[in-house]
Amino acid sequence: MNNISTSNNWDSALYEDKHAFVWQYGEDLLKLLNPKPGESILDIGCGTGQLTEKIAQAGAEVMGIDHAAAMIEKARQNYPHIRFDVADATKFQVDMPLDAVFSNAVLHWVKEADSAIASIHQSLKSGGRFVAEFGGKGNVEAIVTALYSALASIGIPQAQIENPWYYPSIGEYTSLLEQQGFDVIYAILFPRSTPLAEGEAGMANWIKMFASTFLAGLSPEQQIQIIPVVEEYLKPTLYQQGTWAADYRRLRVVAIKL
Numbered sequence: 001m002n003n004i005s006t007s008n009n010w011d012s013a014l015y016e017d018k019h020a021f022v023w024q025y026g027e028d029l030l031k032l033l034n035p036k037p038g039e040s041i042l043d044i045g046c047g048t049g050q051l052t053e054k055i056a057q058a059g060a061e062v063m064g065i066d067h068a069a070a071m072i073e074k075a076r077q078n079y080p081h082i083r084f085d086v087a088d089a090t091k092f093q094v095d096m097p098l099d100a101v102f103s104n105a106v107l108h109w110v111k112e113a114d115s116a117i118a119s120i121h122q123s124l125k126s127g128g129r130f131v132a133e134f135g136g137k138g139n140v141e142a143i144v145t146a147l148y149s150a151l152a153s154i155g156i157p158q159a160q161i162e163n164p165w166y167y168p169s170i171g172e173y174t175s176l177l178e179q180q181g182f183d184v185i186y187a188i189l190f191p192r193s194t195p196l197a198e199g200e201a202g203m204a205n206w207i208k209m210f211a212s213t214f215l216a217g218l219s220p221e222q223q224i225q226i227i228p229v230v231e232e233y234l235k236p237t238l239y240q241q242g243t244w245a246a247d248y249r250r251l252r253v254v255a256i257k258l
Helices: 012-018 026-033 050-057 069-078 113-123 141-153 170-179 199-210 220-238
Strands: 040-044 061-066 083-086 098-104 124-135 182-195 243-257
Touching: 026 050, 026 098, 026 124, 026 243, 040 050, 050 061, 050 069, 050 098, 061 069, 069 083, 098 113, 113 124, 113 170, 141 199, 141 220, 141 243, 170 182, 170 243, 199 220, 199 243, 220 243
Parallel strands: 040 061, 040 098, 061 083, 098 124
Antiparallel strands: 124 243, 182 243
16 A cells, blocks of 8 residues: 555655646636735645745735645645644634635545534634635546446445545535525536646556545555556546546635625
């Protein structure tokens, strides 16, 4: 298992080196957040801190939290002037109510969505805003289908495999927000095919970084054998001119605490 990372034991070097798209796409989300000088803002699932730093550059008082200690350690090295803490999205607390909570490419890892929304709501001032983007309904459907098929081919049924993700529809997620006292003022679900770095190795690296739980029950030898099978399933649809792409669908929301 030493070549596979898990969601709570992230390989921060692999993340920074091969998966910069995670925060690069998030820069567009910052325009929706529109941070102002002096605002207090929390970045949930800050990773290695790149977007947290951009919020700080706008003059906001920003703090980043992440569940993975390796990410927080790297973020502190990258941006020592910003406060970064290890914390759980479902039960974090803040010292003072915030103007905004921001989250990019994280909340699809949080299956206890109700608990996360409750923590976010509790942390905001009245009128404070929650701005987030994460995987929505249908995200990486082709990749998941290929993983299930490849594993079935070696005798591992879908029922035995842990899917680590939560990919809600607009209706599902906005209802959860409204039930907990948010006014949802913007919500969109959109496809965003995302090119993966490293040419031929792009899909293998993506699986090792983000889909490791699908392979958790396999021996190292089986892990090595299964990835080419997944690639064969996906090549007709997700591989073009030497580059892999992930079939992302993103849910983006802006909600105000009533």
